[in-house]
Amino acid sequence: MPYKERDIEKQYFTIGEVAAQFNVAPSLIRFWETEFEELRPRKSKKGNRLYTPQDIDIFRTIYHLVKERGYTIPGARDLMKQKGPQLKEKIDVIQSLEKIRKFMVTMKKELDAISKAQ
Amino acid sequence: MPYKERDIEKQYFTIGEVAAQFNVAPSLIRFWETEFEELRPRKSKKGNRLYTPQDIDIFRTIYHLVKERGYTIPGARDLMKQKGPQLKEKIDVIQSLEKIRKFMVTMKKELDAISKAQ
DNA sequence: ATGTCGCGTTCTTTGTAGGGCATGGGGCGA
DNA sequence: TCGCCCCATGCCCTACAAAGAACGCGACAT
Numbered sequence: 001m002p003y004k005e006r007d008i009e010k011q012y013f014t015i016g017e018v019a020a021q022f023n024v025a026p027s028l029i030r031f032w033e034t035e036f037e038e039l040r041p042r043k044s045k046k047g048n049r050l051y052t053p054q055d056i057d058i059f060r061t062i063y064h065l066v067k068e069r070g071y072t073i074p075g076a077r078d079l080m081k082q083k084g085p086q087l088k089e090k091i092d093v094i095q096s097l098e099k100i101r102k103f104m105v106t107m108k109k110e111l112d113a114i115s116k117a118q
Numbered sequence: 119m120p121y122k123e124r125d126i127e128k129q130y131f132t133i134g135e136v137a138a139q140f141n142v143a144p145s146l147i148r149f150w151e152t153e154f155e156e157l158r159p160r161k162s163k164k165g166n167r168l169y170t171p172q173d174i175d176i177f178r179t180i181y182h183l184v185k186e187r188g189y190t191i192p193g194a195r196d197l198m199k200q201k202g203p204q205l206k207e208k209i210d211v212i213q214s215l216e217k218i219r220k221f222m223v224t225m226k227k228e229l230d231a232i233s234k235a236q
Numbered sequence: 237a238t239g240t241c242g243c244g245t246t247c248t249t250t251g252t253a254g255g256g257c258a259t260g261g262g263g264c265g266a
Numbered sequence: 267t268c269g270c271c272c273c274a275t276g277c278c279c280t281a282c283a284a285a286g287a288a289c290g291c292g293a294c295a296t
Contacts, residue, residue, distance in 0.1 A: 016245065027283055046289070048246060070193015073281075078188060134269070145258055164265060165271050
């Protein structure tokens with residue numbers, strides 16, 4: 001029995017899923033597609049965008065630069081041209097540290113709650 | 119004989135001189151003054167802005183971030199808040215390297231010219 | 237099986253708030 | 267008279283959001 005198309009396609013995410021994951025509007029993702037040639041996902045026959053995990057990594061990089069670091073779109077674009085893949089590594093590290101920070105803040109709150117309860 | 123006021127004042131640059139140095143309009147400098155609290159030069163009795171070399175360093179930092187790196191104004195502002203003085207050092211290094219690069223490009227051109235002439 | 241109703245999601249195209257200055261007017265001191 | 271001051275207003279893109287059409291899918295009736 002050959003693979004059903006659905007099974008193959010589920011390697012991909014829809015634009016709505018990506019939008020939800022980053023809490024942005026689909027229109028923003030489509031707009032960035034016009035601004036960053038790196039962000040050109042496959043499309044289904046119907047024309048729907050199909051995002052691979054790699055596509056999502058690229059989106060995350062752009063999101064980080066534009067929304068978290070405050071780059072303009074040309075600024076982010078230039079940086080990606082030069083630094084390309086190195087950038088992903090750096091951002092992964094940053095995001096790991098950010099998670100750790102959040103964890104520690106939570107811990108601190110709980111510790112504060114305990115010490116006050118006494 | 120006491121210092122004449124001119125001698126003291128000539129420690130300073132006018133907005134026009136600063137504008138010329140960076141090849142920007144005075145209106146841009148005034149506008150950035152409303153956006154970056156770090157960029158608030160002294161003013162003469164008359165109200166004219168008096169830029170010290172330190173003020174110019176601050177302007178250079180902003181110029182570098184906004185015009186050369188492609189940060190938005192809020193992005194540059196946030197970066198200056200956190201990194202403040204460290205940033206100046208980094209930018210000094212970058213600008214030195216940039217000068218060296220230009221020098222080397224010039225050298226290369228001359229070398230090319232020589233090798234072609236033969 | 238087949239029509240179709242409605243809902244959610246997607247598409248592309250068009251509209252738009254506001255970010256980032258520039259310009260113009262009126263005034264002042266050297 | 268020149269160069270700077272301070273507003274106020276003007277203005278052009280940037281960076282999206284909204285509008286409107288089309289599609290896919292389940293439910294329900296035919």
